[in-house]
Amino acid sequence: MFNVTDRLQTLSDIRTLEDVAVNQLLYGWDWRTQDLVLSRLDQIGEGQHLILPKVDRMLGANGFYSLSPLFDERIIELSFAIPSTLKLAGGDDKVIMKRAFKSQLPRRIITRPKVGMRVPVHFWFQNEMKSYMQHIFSRNAINRAGIFNYERIQKLMEYDIGEAQPRYGLKLWMLLTFEMWRRRVIENEE
DSSP, X not given: OOOHHHHHHHBOSXXXXXXXXXXXXXXXXXXXXXXXXXXXXXXXXXGGGSHHHHHHHHHHHTTOOOOOGGGOHHHHHHHHHSOHHHHTGGGOTTHHHHHHTTTTSOHHHHHSOOOOOOOOHHHHHHTXXXXXXXXXXXXXXXXXXXXXXXHHHHHHHTTOSXXXXXXXXXXXXXXXXXXXXXXXIISOOO
């Protein structure tokens, strides 16, 4: 979702001692590795919107459960041990899996573009939710929190980051849900 370039451009360069202490206490994040923040957003935000949790809920409601090899505890532990730079080589978030199965799958499967079942959040942010996003991500709000880069967020909201990005909406959605969570849980705002 957030490739290495996105991560570096979206996060603020400003880190206070308070930021480091609070985040290490709450989440165990190491702010020296900036991309961990957006990796965490990927895990929290994108993961729960994928198809597997929906399949799991539907099956569970009918007395069944599914097992996914990617949710095996050993696979998850291995994934967390691999540096982000290896997991996101060339901006591809499935590079390790593609290399692992390269000899078993046809080349057209390995090299095809990523596809998915997308909700039109990009459309929502251009219409109904645009003013709300502008309020949440105002310059004052971004500077006060010190987590994100204001100019980068503005470019995302304007869909103007100078590259083909079909997932603007999902990135904005993840940033919005994180910011709403942060305000509610960390800042105790209603």
